[in-house]
Amino acid sequence: MTESRSTTRKSFRREGEDKRREDLIAATLECVAERGLAGATVREIALRADVTAGLIRYYFPAKDDLIGAAYRAVMNRMTVQASDALKSAADDPRDRLNAFVKANLGQPIMDPNNLSLWAGFIGMVHADPAMALAHRDGYLGFRDELEALIREALLAAGKPAEPIHTRRHAIAVNAIIDGLWLEGCLAGDIFAEGELAETGIAAIEAVLAISLNPEKGGAI
Amino acid sequence: MTESRSTTRKSFRREGEDKRREDLIAATLECVAERGLAGATVREIALRADVTAGLIRYYFPAKDDLIGAAYRAVMNRMTVQASDALKSAADDPRDRLNAFVKANLGQPIMDPNNLSLWAGFIGMVHADPAMALAHRDGYLGFRDELEALIREALLAAGKPAEPIHTRRHAIAVNAIIDGLWLEGCLAGDIFAEGELAETGIAAIEAVLAISLNPEKGGAI
DNA sequence: GCTCTAATTATGCAAGCGTATAAATACACA
DNA sequence: TGTGTATTTATACGCTTGCATAATTAGAGC
Numbered sequence: 001m002t003e004s005r006s007t008t009r010k011s012f013r014r015e016g017e018d019k020r021r022e023d024l025i026a027a028t029l030e031c032v033a034e035r036g037l038a039g040a041t042v043r044e045i046a047l048r049a050d051v052t053a054g055l056i057r058y059y060f061p062a063k064d065d066l067i068g069a070a071y072r073a074v075m076n077r078m079t080v081q082a083s084d085a086l087k088s089a090a091d092d093p094r095d096r097l098n099a100f101v102k103a104n105l106g107q108p109i110m111d112p113n114n115l116s117l118w119a120g121f122i123g124m125v126h127a128d129p130a131m132a133l134a135h136r137d138g139y140l141g142f143r144d145e146l147e148a149l150i151r152e153a154l155l156a157a158g159k160p161a162e163p164i165h166t167r168r169h170a171i172a173v174n175a176i177i178d179g180l181w182l183e184g185c186l187a188g189d190i191f192a193e194g195e196l197a198e199t200g201i202a203a204i205e206a207v208l209a210i211s212l213n214p215e216k217g218g219a220i
Numbered sequence: 221m222t223e224s225r226s227t228t229r230k231s232f233r234r235e236g237e238d239k240r241r242e243d244l245i246a247a248t249l250e251c252v253a254e255r256g257l258a259g260a261t262v263r264e265i266a267l268r269a270d271v272t273a274g275l276i277r278y279y280f281p282a283k284d285d286l287i288g289a290a291y292r293a294v295m296n297r298m299t300v301q302a303s304d305a306l307k308s309a310a311d312d313p314r315d316r317l318n319a320f321v322k323a324n325l326g327q328p329i330m331d332p333n334n335l336s337l338w339a340g341f342i343g344m345v346h347a348d349p350a351m352a353l354a355h356r357d358g359y360l361g362f363r364d365e366l367e368a369l370i371r372e373a374l375l376a377a378g379k380p381a382e383p384i385h386t387r388r389h390a391i392a393v394n395a396i397i398d399g400l401w402l403e404g405c406l407a408g409d410i411f412a413e414g415e416l417a418e419t420g421i422a423a424i425e426a427v428l429a430i431s432l433n434p435e436k437g438g439a440i
Numbered sequence: 441g442c443t444c445t446a447a448t449t450a451t452g453c454a455a456g457c458g459t460a461t462a463a464a465t466a467c468a469c470a
Numbered sequence: 471t472g473t474g475t476a477t478t479t480a481t482a483c484g485c486t487t488g489c490a491t492a493a494t495t496a497g498a499g500c
Binding site for chain 2: 033034035037038039112113115116119120122123125126127128135136139168171172174175177178179180182183186187196199202203206207209
């Protein structure tokens with residue numbers, strides 16, 4: 001008896017919802033990192049995740065939902081990586097700020113893939129209110145964390161730490177970190193190992209007028 | 221006698237090649253600013269420029285050629301705007317650096333449209349060697365200009381200005397400018413008028429350990 | 441083992457994309 | 471005025487895109 005109408009369907013295993021979402025987000029981030037946002041088509045993502053486009057739609061009703069989730073995931077990942085550096089830092093607040101800065105200006109945070117992801121999303125902030133909101137939340141969260149680290153470092157160095165000054169310092173230090181991160185991601189090959197982290201620490205020490213190495217004493 | 225096969229073709233005027241290219245680039249930049257890179261389709265650009273897609277192809281054989289030209293145009297525009305600020309600055313090098321920084325951290329350079337344009341292009345650096353090259357050239361050009369301004373300002377303040385130090389300062393000052401520019405473009409509504417320019421000047425004064433107001437004297 | 445249903449595959453749709461090409465015409469020149 | 475051609479419009483092509491939908495089946499529960 002001849003086999004009629006070959007309708008062989010690929011065998012599959014079911015996965016839990018969380019795992020599926022995570023895998024789809026990971027596949028999305030890979031696609032964006034390699035080919036930019038435009039290259040992250042539903043088909044490419046599906047191929048990368050070894051599923052079909054229909055499954056993507058099942059978990060993320062519109063492509064924008066997946067893109068938004070991917071952005072939040074990459075921002076969250078960088079935040080966690082920087083926070084992890086705090087966990088293994090010495091107890092002195094200056095060491096902690098030092099470790100935080102160095103984490104943000106070293107691998108795996110300062111990485112061209114992260115830059116591609118970040119820029120792809122950031123480029124949509126002007127046109128997409130949801131992206132604008134996500135970015136604003138992230139920015140303020142990061143800056144608040146930074147301001148707290150700065151306040152503690154100033155106090156540990158015996159310097160005044162009024163909110164009006166720590167706010168301004170946080171804005172400036174955030175700029176130094178972001179700006180050097182950009183330089184490192186975009187032109188990392190022309191800098192020596194650790195050069196940008198050192199440059200960042202030196203600039204921040206100058207701005208705060210303290211040393212971020214407690215053994216050296218309080219203020220510069 | 222009835223009119224047969226209405227083939228009325230829109231009347232047109234010819235333009236010179238340079239004007240055409242400029243107009244197409246301008247239309248492209250408008251589209252990118254409003255809708256991100258993905259929104260700048262050939263049809264949308266043609267509509268914006270009041271021409272047809274065929275004409276775009278006549279002047280730019282591939283869409284990538286137009287996108288690349290648009291990127292170079294926006295970078296060049298920002299560079300010219302910053303340089304213009306130098307022309308009207310006082311002669312003292314500290315005034316000149318001060319004016320350069322303020323120009324980069326104020327309108328029209330620090331503008332959400334510029335951010336959208338920049339991010340859209342930057343997001344492709346990792347995936348597109350031509351974009352990577354264009355960016356590298358722009359970065360080194362900007363940094364060299366900044367380094368020269370810094371060197372002169374240091375000398376005017378009676379401070380040493382060896383290349384190893386001015387290079388490092390240029391990297392840091394570039395970061396401060398870029399970082400604050402990002403903050404201003406992405407969250408400009410939460411900062412007071414001129415606040416980021418002031419923050420930038422203060423941070424750079426701290427990093428260089430000089431004042432950028434010559435009447436205040438040489439060093440801090 | 442059987443039933444049910446949520447998860448998954450496979451396929452298709454309509455719209456849009458960059459690019460290709462032919463025809464028309466503005467305009468420079470003789 | 472007539473001619474030639476570079477520029478421009480109009481249209482079409484083949485492919486890709488996000489989304490839609492029907493059919494199938496893994497696996498939980500009884």
